[in-house]
Amino acid sequence: AAREAVAAWTGPAMTSDGTPVKLLANVADGPSAIQASAEPVRGVGLFRTELCFLNATEEPTAEEQAEIYTHVLGAFGDGRSVVVRTLDAGSDKPIAFATTPGEENPALGVRGLRLSIGNPGLMDRQLDGIRLASERTGTETWVMAPMVATVAEAAEFAEKVRARGLKPGVMVEVPSAALLAHRMLEVVDFLSIGTNDLTQYTMAADRMATDLAHLTDPWQPAVLQLIAITAEAGVQAGKPVGVCGEAAADPLLACALVGMRITSLSMAASAVRAVGAQLSRLSMDTCEAAAEAALGASDPMAARAAVRTLLAG
Ligand code: PEP
């Protein structure tokens, strides 16, 4: 019966008492965007642009990039919005034309936004490509940077994005960004929490290390607290704060995130219906109770059990 309810759910996503929740898709390229656009999503919450260039040996020109981005933005030109993430190259995603090989600690090295340090033009050319695609498709385009650690980085990025008529945000993947979320929101228009990296950097545990799965768990109380701090900053500032890591695709955790006042959840398109169906069965009060229970638990297992019990009752 649960499976039928998921299949039957067609959106729009909201709690049983009518609080809307923006469900969005994570996409990698034109074909995955077209596929995602058929799902009941309000748009794209994470377009991982670096995945378009894994095999590129040279940096594509702004025009070449614009052609690729136009496929993705064009799939949502029907009034929906797309959040484009600038190159998140480095560490687990080396890109020949952007990253420095042979770093001792690539996860803590020159990756994401930090690539601009040695190559400032890289960001400018990508933003030019995104602006062209946005103009050509007319799709509402938000642009965010990955691996932001300081407010100064966010401010500099926001200026470049606004200069092109686009809406700037930053990802919250580093604990410093979560702790300073309220100040980040003074310089950008939105935040998006990347729970995969936020968990990795909060727990000092490699997200690829299968032996450390008990630590790389977004239900860890320290990770949940950082998410709650970030969400609260969004409420105070009146600006959107979403989650775009794997945590958003967990129907149980999604309820707790909504209870923390996270405004959007972005996930693999295949996960959207299960999350939407789950949320439609719960009141905002229940989601808030789930958030409180998860935040109060002493470890991930206890947090899951507490939320599961609450939702069953
Ligand atoms: C994340 O870190 O949670 C995220 C969404 O980005 P990626 O998985 O691409 O690093």
Ligand code: MG
């Ligand atoms: Mg990340």
